[in-house]
Amino acid sequence: SRGLMAGKRGLVMGIANNRSIAWGIARACAAEGASLALTYQGDALKKRVEPLAEQLGATVVGHCDVTDPDTIDSVFDECGRLFGGLDFVVHAIAFSDKDQLDGRYIDTTPDNFDKSLFISCYSFTAIAQRAEKLMTDGGSLLTLTYYGAEKVMPHYNVMGVAKAALEASVRYLAVDLGARGIRVNALSAGPIKTLAASGIGDFRYILKWNEYNAPLKRTVTIDEVGQSALYLLSDMGRAVTGEVHHVDSGYHVVGMKAVDAPDI
Ligand code: NAD
16 A cells, blocks of 8 residues: 555554544544554443444454553554554543542542553553564654643643653653654644543533634644644654644644633
C-alpha cells in the first residue's frame, strides 16, 4: 500500500466507540496505509470495537485493562505474533471516578487519586516498557493530554494532576528511549464530546467557551486530531520527541479570554 504510514505497524489502545479520539487517529492512520492492531476494555466495548476494526481491516488483539498487567502483556505478545514488531503505539486511555470530576480538586480521595494517576499516567509507562521490546527499528509512542495539565480548568480536578504527570512522563520516556530511535510525544486536544468527556461536569459550557475564545473560533474534531497524529506517528515527525503538541484551535495561546456568546 502507499501513503504516509505505508509499511508501518501500529497498536491503538483506547477505542470505546466511533466518537473516541483513538478512533479518529486509527482512521487517519489506516487511510495512510498503516496496518493496525486494536484493543478493547471489557466485553461491553468488544462489541463496539470489532465492527470498527473491520471497517479499517484492522486486527483486534484482545482485551486490555491497564490495571491488569497480564492483559497488557497479552496484547503486546499478540502484536509480536501478528506483525513481528511494532512501529507505533497510540495510548488514548484515562479514567477518574465521575463524582470527582465535579466540584473541588481538594476533595479528591486517596483511592481515586491512586486510580486516576495509575490508569491515566502510569499505564503509558507500562505500555512503553512493552513497546520498547517490539520497536527494534525505532518507533513512535503517542499519548493524549489536555490543557487542564497546564492551567486550572473547572471540574477537571485530579485528571489535571494526572495529565501534568503524564506530560512529564512523556519527557522522561523521550530521553530513556531516544537512543533506540523511539520517539515519545503527546497531543493536547481541545475538548471533544466523547464518552470520557461526558463524565466531566458542565462539559457543554467548556465546549462553548472554547468555541468563542479559540483563535479559530471553533472546537476540534477527532478526525482533525487524527490528522495531527499522523505528523508525530509518521516519518514526517522523525526529529520530534518529548513534545506536547496542541490541537485545540489555538485556545492555549490566548491570554485574555473574552466570551461574547449570548447564551453563556
Ligand atoms: P473515550 O471514552 O472514547 O476513550 C477513553 C478510553 O479509555 C476508553 O476506550 C476506555 O476503555 C479507556 N480506558 C479507561 N480505563 C481503562 C483501563 N483501566 N484500561 C484500559 N482502557 C481504559 O474518550 P476520549 O475523550 O477519546 O479519551 C481518549 C484520551 O483523550 C484520554 O486520555 C482523554 O483524557 C484524552 N483527551 C480527551 C479530550 C476530550 O475532550 N474528549 C481532550 C483532551 C484529551
